[in-house]
Amino acid sequence: MEKLEQPENLGSNAFGKFKDAESLMRAYSNLESEFTKKSQKLAQLESEKENEQKIISRKAEIERKVDEFVTKFEKIKPFSSALKESLINNENSSLEDEAISILSNNYKSAEEFMTDDEFLNKYIYSNKDIKDKIVKEYLSNITLNSPIKMNSSASNISLTPPSDPTTIKEAGKLAKSIIKQK
Numbered sequence: 001m002e003k004l005e006q007p008e009n010l011g012s013n014a015f016g017k018f019k020d021a022e023s024l025m026r027a028y029s030n031l032e033s034e035f036t037k038k039s040q041k042l043a044q045l046e047s048e049k050e051n052e053q054k055i056i057s058r059k060a061e062i063e064r065k066v067d068e069f070v071t072k073f074e075k076i077k078p079f080s081s082a083l084k085e086s087l088i089n090n091e092n093s094s095l096e097d098e099a100i101s102i103l104s105n106n107y108k109s110a111e112e113f114m115t116d117d118e119f120l121n122k123y124i125y126s127n128k129d130i131k132d133k134i135v136k137e138y139l140s141n142i143t144l145n146s147p148i149k150m151n152s153s154a155s156n157i158s159l160t161p162p163s164d165p166t167t168i169k170e171a172g173k174l175a176k177s178i179i180k181q182k
Contacts, residue, residue, distance in 0.1 A: 062084055
């Protein structure tokens with residue numbers, strides 16, 4: 001640093017709290033350095049704030065576009081959050097391409113749903129209307145007069161109670177069938 005000459009006519013208070021011109025110059029250089037650092041930090045913070053504002057604006061625009069898209073295509077509504085996130089993470093992709101990608105990755109055929117226990121428990125087995133329909137169909141296929149026969153080594157056993165004969169002729173037939181089985 002260049003040594004400053006002290007003017008003789010200024011006196012001892014010419015530099016204020018600094019004892020000489022060199023001290024004043026060092027203090028000024030330090031102050032200038034700190035000001036430069038603060039200015040750079042301020043510029044950096046302003047740049048970060050501007051970038052954050054751009055990100056917030058972009059996210060808001062993506063959300064608006066996805067919401068409009070979902071109102072047109074209701075089937076994609078369950079995937080709207082994933083679609084928004086995907087578009088935020090992939091700046092260069094289009095809304096339609098991302099929607100197709102998400103749908104194709106999450107598509108399940110009917111056969112896949114029929115083997116998905118979680119789906120069956122949540123949507124099929126717990127649905128009262130479906131259960132009622134299955135039971136009604138099952139009961140309509142069972143006839144009360146058709147006995148269920150079980151094969152055993154001893155004989156065929158009917159699980160339905162025998163019908164009581166109403167005439168002598170029916171009683172005779174029943175007696176003959178019992179004698180033949182023994």
